[in-house]
Amino acid sequence: MASFTLNINNQSHTVDVDPEMPLLWVIRDFIGLKGTKFxxxxxQCGACTVHFDGQPIRSCSYPVQGAVGKKITTIExxxxxxxxxxxxxxxxxxxxxxxxxxxxxxxxxAALLNHNHQPTDxxxxxxxxxxxxxxxxxxxxxxxxxxxxxxMNDKQTA
Amino acid sequence: xxxSTNIDxxxxxxxxxxxxxxxxxxxxxxxxxxxxxxxxxxxGDGEQGFAFTPYVSIEKSGTxxxxxxKSEMGQGTYQSVPALIAEELGVTLDQVxxxxxxxxxxxxxxxxxxxxxxxSNYLPFRTLGASAKEMLITAAAKQWNVxxxxxxxxxxxxYHKPSGKSLTYGELAEPASKLEVPKKPVLKxxxxxxxxxxxxxxxxxxxxxxxxxxxxxxxxxxxxxxxxIERCPVIGGKLVSYDDKDALKVKGVxxxxxxxxxxFKNKYTGIAVVADNYWAALQGRKALKIQWDYQGFDKFNSxxxxxxxxxxxxxxxxxxxxxxxxxxxxxxxAHKVEAFYETPFVTHSPMEPMNxxxxxxxxxxxxxxxxxxxxxxxxxxxxxxxxxxxxxxxNMQFNGGGFGRRISQDYxxxxxxxxxxxxxPVKLLWTREDDTEMGPFRPATFSAMKGGISGGKVxxxxxxxxxxxxxxxxxxxxxKTKADDDMMEGTGSQPYEIxxxxxxxxxxxxxxxxxxxxxxxxxxVAFPHESFIDELAVATGKDPLEFRLxxxxxxxxxxxVLTKLKxxxxxxxxxxxxxxxxxxxxxxxxxxxxxxxxVSKVKDDAVKVDKVYAxxxxxxxxxxxxxxxxxxxxIVMALTAATKDxxxxxxxxxxxxxxxxxxxxxxNEVPEIEVHILADGGPVIKGVGEPGLxxxxxxxCNAVYAATGKRIRKLPFDLNKIS
Numbered sequence: 038m039a040s041f042t043l044n045i046n047n048q049s050h051t052v053d054v055d056p057e058m059p060l061l062w063v064i065r066d067f068i069g070l071k072g073t074k075f076x077x078x079x080x081q082c083g084a085c086t087v088h089f090d091g092q093p094i095r096s097c098s099y100p101v102q103g104a105v106g107k108k109i110t111t112i113e114x115x116x117x118x119x120x121x122x123x124x125x126x127x128x129x130x131x132x133x134x135x136x137x138x139x140x141x142x143x144x145x146x147a148a149l150l151n152h153n154h155q156p157t158d159x160x161x162x163x164x165x166x167x168x169x170x171x172x173x174x175x176x177x178x179x180x181x182x183x184x185x186x187x188x189m190n191d192k193q194t195a
Numbered sequence: 196x197x198x199s200t201n202i203d204x205x206x207x208x209x210x211x212x213x214x215x216x217x218x219x220x221x222x223x224x225x226x227x228x229x230x231x232x233x234x235x236x237x238x239g240d241g242e243q244g245f246a247f248t249p250y251v252s253i254e255k256s257g258t259x260x261x262x263x264x265k266s267e268m269g270q271g272t273y274q275s276v277p278a279l280i281a282e283e284l285g286v287t288l289d290q291v292x293x294x295x296x297x298x299x300x301x302x303x304x305x306x307x308x309x310x311x312x313x314x315s316n317y318l319p320f321r322t323l324g325a326s327a328k329e330m331l332i333t334a335a336a337k338q339w340n341v342x343x344x345x346x347x348x349x350x351x352x353x354y355h356k357p358s359g360k361s362l363t364y365g366e367l368a369e370p371a372s373k374l375e376v377p378k379k380p381v382l383k384x385x386x387x388x389x390x391x392x393x394x395x396x397x398x399x400x401x402x403x404x405x406x407x408x409x410x411x412x413x414x415x416x417x418x419x420x421x422x423x424i425e426r427c428p429v430i431g432g433k434l435v436s437y438d439d440k441d442a443l444k445v446k447g448v449x450x451x452x453x454x455x456x457x458x459f460k461n462k463y464t465g466i467a468v469v470a471d472n473y474w475a476a477l478q479g480r481k482a483l484k485i486q487w488d489y490q491g492f493d494k495f496n497s498x499x500x501x502x503x504x505x506x507x508x509x510x511x512x513x514x515x516x517x518x519x520x521x522x523x524x525x526x527x528x529a530h531k532v533e534a535f536y537e538t539p540f541v542t543h544s545p546m547e548p549m550n551x552x553x554x555x556x557x558x559x560x561x562x563x564x565x566x567x568x569x570x571x572x573x574x575x576x577x578x579x580x581x582x583x584x585x586x587x588x589x590n591m592q593f594n595g596g597g598f599g600r601r602i603s604q605d606y607x608x609x610x611x612x613x614x615x616x617x618x619x620p621v622k623l624l625w626t627r628e629d630d631t632e633m634g635p636f637r638p639a640t641f642s643a644m645k646g647g648i649s650g651g652k653v654x655x656x657x658x659x660x661x662x663x664x665x666x667x668x669x670x671x672x673x674x675k676t677k678a679d680d681d682m683m684e685g686t687g688s689q690p691y692e693i694x695x696x697x698x699x700x701x702x703x704x705x706x707x708x709x710x711x712x713x714x715x716x717x718x719x720v721a722f723p724h725e726s727f728i729d730e731l732a733v734a735t736g737k738d739p740l741e742f743r744l745x746x747x748x749x750x751x752x753x754x755x756v757l758t759k760l761k762x763x764x765x766x767x768x769x770x771x772x773x774x775x776x777x778x779x780x781x782x783x784x785x786x787x788x789x790x791x792x793x794v795s796k797v798k799d800d801a802v803k804v805d806k807v808y809a810x811x812x813x814x815x816x817x818x819x820x821x822x823x824x825x826x827x828x829x830i831v832m833a834l835t836a837a838t839k840d841x842x843x844x845x846x847x848x849x850x851x852x853x854x855x856x857x858x859x860x861x862x863n864e865v866p867e868i869e870v871h872i873l874a875d876g877g878p879v880i881k882g883v884g885e886p887g888l889x890x891x892x893x894x895x896c897n898a899v900y901a902a903t904g905k906r907i908r909k910l911p912f913d914l915n916k917i918s
Contacts (some may be wrong), residue, residue, distance in 0.1 A: 038446065054472075054474075055446070055447075055474060055475070055478075057474075058472075058474040059474065062472065062473055062474045066421075066472055066473060067472075069415075070406070071406065071409070071412075071413040072405070072406015072407070073406070074410075074412070074546070074547070074595070075412065075548065075624070076546050076547075076548070076627065076854075077627040077853050077854050078626060078627055078628075078853075079627070079853055079854075079855065081853060081854035081855050082546065082627075082854050084546055111406065112405065112406035113405070113406050116405075119401055119404060119405040123404075124401075124404045124405060127400070127404040128396070128400055128401055128404060131394075131396060131397060131400055131820055131821070131824060132400075132404075133269075133399075133400055133403040133404065134269030134270070134271075134824060134825075134828055135267075135268050135269030135545070135546065135547070135593070135594060135595050135596045135597075136269065136399065136400075136402075136403030136404075136408050136593065136595070137410060137545070137546040137547045137593075137595030137596060138546045138595075139403050139404060140406050143404060161862065162862055162863035163863075165861075165862040165863075166861045166862050166863045168861075168862070169546065169854060169859045169861060170546070170831075171544055171545055171546045171596050171598075171832070171859060172269045172546075172596060172828045172831075172832075173827055173828035173829070173830065173831025173832055173860070173865075174824070174827070174828065175831060175860075175861075175862045175865040176827050176865060176867075176868050177824070177827070178862065179862070179865075
């Protein structure tokens with residue numbers, strides 16, 4: 038056991054855990070943020086995606102000791118009132134079905150749009166292929182990312 | 196009588212959490228004839244012999260609660276089922292609180308499957324909503340002393356048209372609760388619908404884009420332990436002994452106990468590591484030393500089993516469906532076609548791994564679970580633990596996918612057993628490896644097809660299914676002397692006008708746990724059936740779509756679907772060289788859908804799926820956008836089953852373990868999808884969740900044939916290695 042101080046959604050949390058414990062379980066069961074999901078445990082499905090300094094990482098395969106000093110963002114941290122352009126686009130296009138993978142999908146999409154304001158379909162394929170959706174919402178995710186990009190660009194020009 | 200009324204009332208208040216005087220309407224089901232009738236339950240009483248389901252309540256405070264007996268696993272019933280009541284009641288869904296039922300004994304049909312949630316409730320729930328509305332209007336008219344005909348209801352208020360005055364449903368709840376339920380409430384005309392038939396936003400979606408939706412895995416109970424279970428890697432093996440010394444040394448591990456998983460007639464013993472956090476439970480599990488007796492099941496492997504199915508195909512089989520005289524007409528046919536098709540075992544792999552939180556306290560059990568049915572959870576757990584059903588309270592959570600996997604409550608039984616055994620609340624969570632390796636699986640089915648052609652027409656047709664059986668793995672009373680209709684699903688109900696047919700079944704025993712998968716056996720038998728129809732079309736030299744229409748001279752839903760597909764897919768427009776299109780349809784218990792798939796040849800032995808057109812036939816549609824969503828999803832799931840990984844066995848062990856070797860279709864592999872809905876207001880309302888799946892694989896393989904001349908008869912196949 039060891040003590041780690043983590044910056045999650047701009048809040049400081051100190052936990053006393055096994056240094057090898059994946060960040061996922063720390064976020065979910067020690068900090069209590071349940072939006073980040075467990076899907077495979079081996080970085081194959083993306084359900085556990087969170088951001089380190091804006092970059093997507095798979096928290097199921099990232100030992101907590103490596104997360105110290107990073108600015109960690111989870112699904113709960115991307116907006117106060119479910120009004121991030123990605124969330125708006127996701128609602129408008131009614132993307133989720135079961136919804137279990139969607140926190141991870143949204144975090145991967147948010148990371149893409151952070152550095153690419155006009156992603157092509159190929160960019161979306163590249164950024165999103167690490168996230169599995171068993172319900173098959175991919176066509177809507179693709180449309181919603183384009184829609185979110187439009188919303189973000191409109192905001193910037195407005 | 197007085198006493199039992201009070202008990203009902205108390206129970207009911209507990210169910211809904213209602214405090215103030217309220218209008219409460221339920222549907223009573225007479226056990227004898229299962230006919231639902233709307234009842235006023237405001238006093239908590241009703242007629243003897245009826246089981247009451249208090250679906251809607253309106254409190255003085257204005258709170259409107261709708262109980263939803265159906266699970267939400269992505270198929271949209273969190274919106275579509277309450278919408279049936281809300282539409283007629285004259286409220287919007289943001290004016291109501293939707294609560295899942297929790298396994299109460301007086302609530303019927305708390306089970307979700309068979310694409311039936313909307314169609315089975317379409318009229319009863321609308322009637323319920325309309326009854327409540329009429330009572331509220333009558334109450335208002337009485338209060339104002341005006342004719343009922345001058346009043347109307349909208350947005351949870353009753354208005355008096357001439358004067359413009361209004362009363363809220365909350366204000367009317369008490370006087371309305373004292374009225375008789377109308378004998379024949381008037382249902383809305385479809386043209387007046389505000390929600391039904393329209394793309395209405397789902398209430399669960401804002402929760403699901405913000406991390407707020409609570410799935411089974413998210414349950415928290417004070418003092419809760421976490422558990423992971425090591426089960427015999429060879430399914431069917433028995434525990435000999437275990438050594439937990441090292442497991443108990445892992446910091447955080449509290450206990451190691453034996454626990455039983457019950458899957459219908461099968462029981463499997465596992466070793467549970469209980470810890471104060473999940474990671475510790477996993478580390479403890481790795482440190483277990485267990486000796487298993489494989490009971491000979493380590494001899495089981497896919498290669499031999501598949502060969503045994505091929506060998507069994509030589510048997511005549513038991514006749515499941517017969518028309519005319521197949522044998523003599525096939526014998527005398529001018530041209531005979533025969534083909535053998537194979538489909539594999541697959542996993543359901545919902546994104547949320549199996550899990551359940553159970554809290555055993557003083558002989559009562561509280562459960563938090565993602566399950567396809569509160570009553571299935573309740574009944575499975577009650578039976579396994581030998582406790583009364585009423586001692587179990589099931590807190591239904593959003594399901595992170597179901598697809599049939601969450602019908603079986605083996606994981607809830609494990610959690611319940613474990614909580615009872617350690618006398619603490621515990622969250623049991625399967626790993627993805629557990630989920631992939633331990634089953635239950637969709638059964639493999641093999642099919643031997645025969646077709647006789649004379650004078651350019653199909654004169655004889657046979658679909659013989661050779662397979663293990665879901666019913667046999669579930670029921671100890673399985674009758675091998677009868678054809679297993681569930682494993683022949685849909686093979687005898689396609690509307691093609693073929694005069695002589697004989698469909699037969701050959702049963703193959705297996706020790707593996709098997710279960711229903713999205714679209715059940717249609718997910719496997721539609722592929723050989725509709726691929727073989729294509730082979731017969733090729734044999735007659737006809738266009739596959741025209742060939743099908745030629746066997747559909749009478750009006751039928753299938754004929755309408757195929758005609759619509761022809762139009763929307765531009766079937767008659769020739770495709771450029773190197774491209775091909777295929778068509779298939781499938782009608783079965785859940786409904787009817789057809790697909791046209793377009794592929795292009797990218798190499799001699801590789802194709803790319805360009806586009807899928809789907810036409811789903813519904814009769815009546817409740818939420819068209821959600822229907823499209825379901826069909827899109829069914830297509831993606833079918834594409835995974837057709838082109839990704841089979842579940843195979845070697846030395847009794849499942850060879851696939853996680854998403855790296857049990858791959859799922861990903862974003863970059865999804866074709867363009869275009870869904871069309873046929874909803875002509877017919878009297879039969881068909882299902883939505885499953886019908887979009889079965890005909891995708893045959894349409895795809897028929898397209899591959901059109902593009903490459905290569906006939907795919909074994910699934911899965913590799914789009915990049917077609918042989």
